Amino acid sequence: MPSSRDGGVISATFQGLRRMQMNDLVRAAQRGDTAAFEQLYRDNIGRVYALCLRMTADPGRAEELSQDAFLRAWSKLSSYRGDAAFSTWLHRLAVNVVLADRRSQGKRWAKLVMTDDMAPFGNGESSSAAEGSALEMDLEQAIASLPDGARTVFVLHAIEGYQHDEIAEMTGTAVGTSKAQLHRARRLLREVLER
Amino acid sequence: MNCSIREEHLDDYVDGMLTEPQRAETERHLESCETCRLTVEFLRGLQATADAMPREIKPSRDLWADLEARISPTRVMQVDFRGRGPLALLGVRSVRGQWVALAAAALVLVVASSGITAYFMGNPELDPGAGLPGLSGVGEPVASTMEEFRPAEIGYAKAIDDLLQTLDDRREALDPETLTVIEANLRVIDAAIRRARAAIEEYPGESELALVLADNYRKKLEFLQRANLLIERS
Amino acid sequence: MRKISLALILGLALGGGLVTMDATDAATPGARQSVDETRHASRHADIEVYNVAGSVRVIGWDRAEVQVTGTLGRGTEGLEFDSDEDDVYIEVEVPSGGRRGEQQFDQVYGSDLEIRVPERANVEIDSLSASVEVIGVDGEITITTVRGGVIVDGSPRELNVNTGSGDLAIEAGAGTREIELISGSGSVELNAEGSEVSVETVGGDITVVGLGLLDTSLGSTAGSIHFTGDLVGTNDYDFESFHGGITVILPADVSAVIDASSFAGGIQNDFGFEPRSSERGKVGKRLDFEVGGGEADVFIKTFSGSIEIRKS
Numbered sequence A: 001m002p003s004s005r006d007g008g009v010i011s012a013t014f015q016g017l018r019r020m021q022m023n024d025l026v027r028a029a030q031r032g033d034t035a036a037f038e039q040l041y042r043d044n045i046g047r048v049y050a051l052c053l054r055m056t057a058d059p060g061r062a063e064e065l066s067q068d069a070f071l072r073a074w075s076k077l078s079s080y081r082g083d084a085a086f087s088t089w090l091h092r093l094a095v096n097v098v099l100a101d102r103r104s105q106g107k108r109w110a111k112l113v114m115t116d117d118m119a120p121f122g123n124g125e126s127s128s129a130a131e132g133s134a135l136e137m138d139l140e141q142a143i144a145s146l147p148d149g150a151r152t153v154f155v156l157h158a159i160e161g162y163q164h165d166e167i168a169e170m171t172g173t174a175v176g177t178s179k180a181q182l183h184r185a186r187r188l189l190r191e192v193l194e195r
Numbered sequence B: 001m002n003c004s005i006r007e008e009h010l011d012d013y014v015d016g017m018l019t020e021p022q023r024a025e026t027e028r029h030l031e032s033c034e035t036c037r038l039t040v041e042f043l044r045g046l047q048a049t050a051d052a053m054p055r056e057i058k059p060s061r062d063l064w065a066d067l068e069a070r071i072s073p074t075r076v077m078q079v080d081f082r083g084r085g086p087l088a089l090l091g092v093r094s095v096r097g098q099w100v101a102l103a104a105a106a107l108v109l110v111v112a113s114s115g116i117t118a119y120f121m122g123n124p125e126l127d128p129g130a131g132l133p134g135l136s137g138v139g140e141p142v143a144s145t146m147e148e149f150r151p152a153e154i155g156y157a158k159a160i161d162d163l164l165q166t167l168d169d170r171r172e173a174l175d176p177e178t179l180t181v182i183e184a185n186l187r188v189i190d191a192a193i194r195r196a197r198a199a200i201e202e203y204p205g206e207s208e209l210a211l212v213l214a215d216n217y218r219k220k221l222e223f224l225q226r227a228n229l230l231i232e233r234s
Numbered sequence C: 001m002r003k004i005s006l007a008l009i010l011g012l013a014l015g016g017g018l019v020t021m022d023a024t025d026a027a028t029p030g031a032r033q034s035v036d037e038t039r040h041a042s043r044h045a046d047i048e049v050y051n052v053a054g055s056v057r058v059i060g061w062d063r064a065e066v067q068v069t070g071t072l073g074r075g076t077e078g079l080e081f082d083s084d085e086d087d088v089y090i091e092v093e094v095p096s097g098g099r100r101g102e103q104q105f106d107q108v109y110g111s112d113l114e115i116r117v118p119e120r121a122n123v124e125i126d127s128l129s130a131s132v133e134v135i136g137v138d139g140e141i142t143i144t145t146v147r148g149g150v151i152v153d154g155s156p157r158e159l160n161v162n163t164g165s166g167d168l169a170i171e172a173g174a175g176t177r178e179i180e181l182i183s184g185s186g187s188v189e190l191n192a193e194g195s196e197v198s199v200e201t202v203g204g205d206i207t208v209v210g211l212g213l214l215d216t217s218l219g220s221t222a223g224s225i226h227f228t229g230d231l232v233g234t235n236d237y238d239f240e241s242f243h244g245g246i247t248v249i250l251p252a253d254v255s256a257v258i259d260a261s262s263f264a265g266g267i268q269n270d271f272g273f274e275p276r277s278s279e280r281g282k283v284g285k286r287l288d289f290e291v292g293g294g295e296a297d298v299f300i301k302t303f304s305g306s307i308e309i310r311k312s
Helices: A014-030 A034-056 A059-079 A086-104 A107-113 A125-129 A134-144 A148-159 A164-171 A175-193 B007-014 B020-032 B034-052 B064-071 B073-077 B085-089 B102-120 B146-169 B176-202 B207-233 C002-015 C023-027 C105-109
Strands: C033-050 C054-061 C065-072 C078-083 C085-093 C111-118 C122-127 C131-135 C141-145 C150-154 C158-163 C168-172 C178-183 C188-193 C196-201 C206-211 C216-220 C225-229 C236-241 C246-250 C256-262 C267-269 C285-291 C296-302 C307-311
Touching: A014 A034, A014 A059, A014 A086, A034 A059, A034 A086, A034 A134, A034 A148, A034 B064, A059 A086, A059 B064, A086 A148, A086 A164, A134 A148, A134 A175, A134 B034, A148 A164, A148 A175, A148 B034, A164 A175, A175 B007, A175 B034, B007 B020, B007 B034, B020 B034, B146 B176, B146 B207, B176 B207, C033 C054, C033 C078, C033 C111, C054 C122, C065 C078, C065 C085, C085 C111, C122 C131, C131 C141, C141 C150, C150 C158, C158 C168, C168 C178, C178 C188, C188 C196, C196 C206, C206 C216, C216 C225, C225 C236, C236 C246, C246 C296, C256 C267, C256 C307, C267 C285, C296 C307
Parallel strands: C033 C085, C033 C122, C054 C111, C054 C131, C122 C141, C131 C150, C141 C158, C150 C168, C158 C178, C168 C188, C178 C196, C188 C206, C196 C216, C206 C225, C216 C236, C225 C246, C236 C296, C246 C307, C256 C296, C267 C307
Antiparallel strands: C033 C065, C065 C111, C078 C085, C256 C285
16 A cells, blocks of 8 residues: 655654554455555554464464454454554554453462472463573573463553553452562562563 | 561562652662562562563464454354354353353454455445444445345355354253243344345345345344353353 | 462462352252352452352442352242452352243342442442342442342442343442443443443443543433433534433533434523534434534434433
8 A cells, every 4th residue: 555645754653554554454344445455464563463472371362362363353343543653543453352361261260270389381372482692582481381360460560561450440340459469479580580 | 487578568669669758768778688579680680680571472373274264254154153162262162051142253253244344345445434333344235236245145145054053953952941032032133034035125226235234144243142152051 | 478378379279169068968958058158359359150040239438358248039049159368259159950941030039139349349240130239349240130129329440241131220429431331121220420331231221420421422222221321522423323312401601512303303502503404315313513612522313213302
């Protein structure tokens, strides 16, 4: 989609241009253009998958949820009105998909195995998908080992940059709970990382 | 930790959420307390590492093919209710309750409807604001006679047939009163479809009628999906 | 400390399985077992309730406890009631085979439950034919019942209701942000304040009285639509019915662009603009005008019904 606009071309930053192109893509996708939606998918899947992977610590599940998030986005495209950047809108929607999934799952049982003892989590698969320094990989793995609630808040706050009040709203809890979970996450991460 | 400062307080300090006097006091404390200093050091390092982590991670396989199949009209409408069902399709895990999850079904249908309307409509150059609510996000219809509408109608008919067949296969599994409810609603929608079809034939050139008819077909699909799901879950 | 609480939770969850009756009770014809059980639960707990027939009445209270009282249908196999603090699961268990198509289904399996829950809990209720009532719950509420009616009174954060033929009567206070109601032939009556609203029916009539509603969409195939309320800012207000008439009553000083069209019915308008023939084709009436500052978007469309736009 060409995006030629008058005036502020000179001052248009690369990002601004990207955003205009993205809006063209969104408009086309809103009209049912799957090719445009594919481009939106390609531009955004990395961020969405990273979010899902870190929040679930389960690569297979993260793939399913990433798909669900885009599926949801496709069905809700008409409600996107361009108030925020598309990627922001999509990201928020992905967070909700992951949280809703957790609510609908048999998390009752997941909670039972939640413990402060930091037993090694999973088979380390999750970190193989990520790239980065040893320190970052360690942290990636340590995050995966956190209990659900603490991991959610840590990922949303420390990595994705959401504020406590936003997290509280998304998770349906109090701001104090979000802060307490963040504290807990940091304390547990320290135990693991400094071991 | 032997000192009097709570660890949560150090969290707030590192996050810059303390008032100025609190911050000054904490800094005074840090000068004399190594334990807290180490904690702060850790917290800062942790955040720096978190900041440096990649924002994007590629999934191990390309998910687009699956996704495309799930948003294209034919695939979505031919959901096999005997198999994984639309709930699984949406990634909604089966819950232990046995009856219905209509909300999830309705979601599938939004997907189906945006797919199928795109299938026969949508001139990308037209102002999307002219689209009708209920078929939101869709441009103006290109169909204004029954002949032009036919390809779309065939698409709907196929999907509806599949659903009716599935419904019929399971007819006796359904309790009679529920069946009555389903049939009564279908009659209402069918009457609307007949009426809209007749209007298109009577007034060719009224492009909005194609949208009206499409909307009625969409509602029938939607309703049948819900009905089937209901049996599936019961 | 933590170990102890874990053990407690485990004990509760595992021991809290089938709580009420054994097989011999269930087999006794005509016996309706009564229930009275209480479990601890957090104030934000997610509560799932499954009751195939009869009634479910959920009432919010100011305690971190869930209490289930009532009677179970004589054909049921007992009540499952688990809680692990944040998640509570309540299910009236019925035999897996042969419960469909039976005569007197509701009489055999109908169970009447009254459930007290923490007022900020999230509640999900599924049923085939039970009527459902939820009062004073502020969390998210999701209700699915094929044939039962639904009554909600309170300020749930979000409300989702799906029914086939049951009537819906909803009173939602200012704390409600989103309301989505779907019904087949059941009618919908909704009083709401400040939320986004979406209502869809096949044959059921829709009556909405709104105070400061945000984006609102009311749609039906054959039901009539009756809306009374003010409009807020630049929100969208859509009213569509294929066969049904649509009445929209707005304050005299409303600020909106109003676009109303009926293919076969008439249009009456209190705001003084006359309908004209549809511009695109030759048939149908269309009325398109701006009042006040023209802020909100109002879209009214019916195929064969008539449209009334009135001042309150």
